[in-house]
Amino acid sequence: MRSPLERYIKKRFRDFDGFSVWAVLITVFIGIPTIFIAVKIFEGPGESWYHIAEYLLPKYIGNSLYLAGLCTVLSVLFGVLSAWFSVRYEFYGRRMLEWLLILPLAIPSYITAYAYAGIFDYGGSLNLLLGWFSLDIGRIDLMNINGLAFILSISLYPYVYVACRAFFLHRSQSLIDASKVLGKGELQHFFKLILPMARPAMVGGVILILMEVLNDYGAAKYYGVNTFTTGIFKSWFGYREPETAVYLAALLLVIIFGLILIEQKQRGARKFAVQGESGRQLQRLKSSTAKKISITTVVALPAFLGFVAPVIQLVYWAAISYVKIDWPSLLQVVLQSLGIAAFAAFSCVLTAMSLLLAKTWNRLEWVNQMSKIGILGYAIPGAVIAVGVYMPSLYFDKWLIGIVGKTFSLKINLLLTGTVIALIYAYVVRFLAVAFNPIAASRENIQLGLIQASQSLGKGAFSTFLKIELPLLKPALLGAFILVFIDVMKELPLTLILKPYDVQTLAIEAYQFASDERVIEAAMPSLLIIATGVLPVVFLNRLVSRN
Amino acid sequence: MLLTINHLYKSFNREKVQAVYDTSLQLEAGKTYAFLGESGSGKTTLARLIAGLERPDRGEIYLNERLISSESYHLPAEKRAIGFVFQHYALFPHLTIAKNIEYGISARPDKRKVVEDMLSLISLEGYGKRYPHEISGGQQQRIALARALAPKPRLILLDEPFSNLDSNLRQELRTEVFTILQKTGVGAIFITHNSEDAMAISDEIAVFKDGRLVQKATPEELYEHPVSPYVAGFFDTLIEMPPSLLSSFGYQVNQHKLYLIRNHDFHFNGFKEFSTDATVISSSRVGRNYLIDVKVGEHVLQVSSEEKPDQSEISISWRERDLLVFPKPDQPV
């Protein structure tokens, strides 16, 4: 007779095959930094924890919550309204605004923060502009927590906009018609139908925004707002206790996951399937000129605030600091940035695809559950991931040096640490979820029938994947590539810590100028980041609209 | 008159598609109607015009003698009190069954009771707390009906209400919906492409083709005296009888007419008014009847019959009153 343990193990491992090994390997490979950090948590915080908990945390948590709350409200307002209007109404410049509304994503939020400081500054662009009309509105002070919430909202609302727009585009007209014949007007359609239905899409966007808000350091620091992340940096660099920093980061993670859980629980039974409805697409409403103008204004506002205004300010700065620009070296930075971002995005998409396949083809539920660790990286602050990558790669290098030294009496150098490989690896860890989620979602939409048809025609899983799934997934893969590409172009803290010698990215170039109080000179690299982000975003939007 | 439609026009795509063309129609209160037509015949557009979901290009619609649509006036859909059951039901996925039914009457104080009444009317008591994705297709259909009935509309439009259901459920639900509508006494219009549905459920049928009303009559009238092959074709499979074939039966042909016979109006070996010799090529059983391919001269006819001829050389015949005669389509009417 077998023991229960034996039976349990037997059951758990009965279907353990090559795919399971593959899934486990990828998960472990991607999970190393997360696991490394998780282990650190159990070591507890350092001694400065008590000081931080007593003097700083209550304030920092308060600020972070306030910021998170206000950003949620503002970005939902900007994102949902513009998405709804752009899908539902005909107005001036609609086609252009549709993609202009996404572009704020191409600007790192700390750069938007600097640009706005320049606009509202003493003797800033706004005063200059109003001065021409002999107007003086005094000085609007944006550098406070409300101003910060505004900055973060206008630079991050596209996450909500994109999610909601995609959702609205797939709604069928008959829902609106049904509401109409039941006696409801346009406002009621929006508040009673569209808004509640769009909740999952909205929440998805808001969670991404919250993670960015809670991870933000640059903008908050410049605007003099101390947030939870300030605490992380302070305990790391001010009190020199990385363990406390990691502990705080872990707390942050717990808070984020707590929020997600609460939301999911609250949604409860209402988990309705969000799928394309049958029936005709939403009709676009035509309206009077006056109404068209006001809709255009409402829709153009976020795009103007989040993209046009900061870009104008940066162009102005770039123009006045033009002579100082060292073009040859800047060009090299551009090429390096593009190369790194493209390579990282490619690796990320490749890893996401392998993880997805390993998950689908392996038959063990617990392996699939475990593989979720792989996509946790997006919720972890970049600086913390950097440590999680840096330390293990260093251990590995030291171990390798020891082995080689003993066995071959050779002295070799660090193999991974401080190289492009470690940097790319860290990007993959951090941004895997960005690539994984759209690909997984798109793959779910492929009809099972197609795959089964292919299999019944004698093609194996892999060959079905190559011949049927891959061509169908192409738009999603490209989309994922572009999203990661843009994220890597903007990435700062992780790059700062892990980048190798004589590799310079545009984000770092801009940051170094800005942190050295040469904001004006930071304008050119910032504009280049934006330029490299804008083209893919436009392309991505065409991809989304076409489907 | 419950509903009066005068010379209604509606086009889409900058007048490239004439969805509704010069349509006039009068519907009486308390009766059940069916709009019958192929897809693209304009029947759904007409229904949407009646509901106020579209605006006509020209013409008027009156509800209870009151103007609700014209070229210059449009009473919004939400003010018309006309119920609409959509083809895919359009149940709001984020609301419970009860909330779906309550949606159109949310301002009324007795809404709870109405919801309860509606649920019992459609025999789905106790389903109020469920969500649309948790119930079956037939149940969703009835919920959609209840939702449309809850505000007590003067008229209810049902767009292809049974098209998503398999044939067993279809008949069952047809009866049920009919009973429910009878109980409430509301005027109803079924929009359908299925003649069987139309005949089973309506007092009068309006047949549409290419945006025009072709014929409006009771089911019997429509069956007995269809005005065009299109109308007749809805109910039966028709066999066109070209002049050469007709003359082999000994029938005097008018060159300007089109002759058709329903495929089950042929008889074997019996004596009927017009008959000729034929050869049986093949036969197969389809349900209660046989489909039999017979050769008459150069022509092969597929006729339907309850019995199968026991030899291959037979005589085949038909009666004059079963011959459907229409003007030729290319001739002026």
Add this chain to the structure above:
Amino acid sequence: MKYITLIISCLVMLGSCKSPQEKTEDNPVDQVVNVYTHRHYDVDQQLFEKFEEETGIQVNVVNANADELIQKMEAEGQESPADVLITVDAGRLARAKEKELLQSVSSEFLNSTVPSHLKDEDNHWFALTKRARIIVYAKDRVQPEELSTYEALTEAQWRGKVVIRSSSNIYNQSLLASIIANDGEDSARTWVAGVVQNMARVPKGNDRDQVKAVAAGEGDLAVVNTYYLGRMANSEDAAEVEASSKVGIYFPNQNGRGAHINISGAGVAKYSPNKENAIRFIEYLASKPAQEVFAEANYEYPIHPEVPPTELLQSWGDFKEDQLPLSKLGEYNKLANLIFDAGNWP
């Protein structure tokens, strides 16, 4: 097409990311010096290139915040490729020494050139440039006679008039550390409480923003570093030039210990693989020609006794420096942080 672009960009990247380690392996004759620096100035790049020309030693640069560089060196330990660490703050150099990341250097030239209070007592690091943290005042509202010391910023007459950066700013941390070192912990606490009470606004922005705030009338006094004033006076942005013209410069504590100064400086890494080159590199940066370049370019005060500062700085006049050994700034940095937090200095 997309794939071609992708491949090309990857190739470009791989081509441009040459690894210095490989270089040394392939060709051991090649001389290099690996520099971890917080300084990010064009003038540095020029000097590095000049050094390469003169010595044939290739300079590899890692640019990052000092905190991160120290973290990096600490993690790399014996395998660290770093030869030289450059920071813009003595506190960080002192911390690097404390963590045993630097080594003692015996250089006749450096010992004689760098004043003793501007270098580490064990010769672990040496200043390259210096700057003072001073008080600026609104010329139209404040007379310089009303000003005296950092400590005087806590006086009641400045209630709601002092503009100053947040406590996470390293220059403020070093300033507080110097107060702890000079006057003791209790005085430091009193000073923090007093300044917090007198703040015109919640601390925010960078040094330039503090000057602009005074020019805009948000406050009357601000505490800033000298070289930012120099840069503002010569800015491409007309508003900055105007703002800097509205404020006057005051060197505090001239009758006492002198104005608080800080440095940017360099040290040789403990596990430096190219120690000789590292020393030559630092000696070069402290040499007269390099110091002249520093002085001209960045509105910093040179440390070489024979090199005068720029004209603008000369026009501000000479001043008395606090002679406190700068290693104290590192020593008291953590305590300064604690006192800031306890005193609710945001």
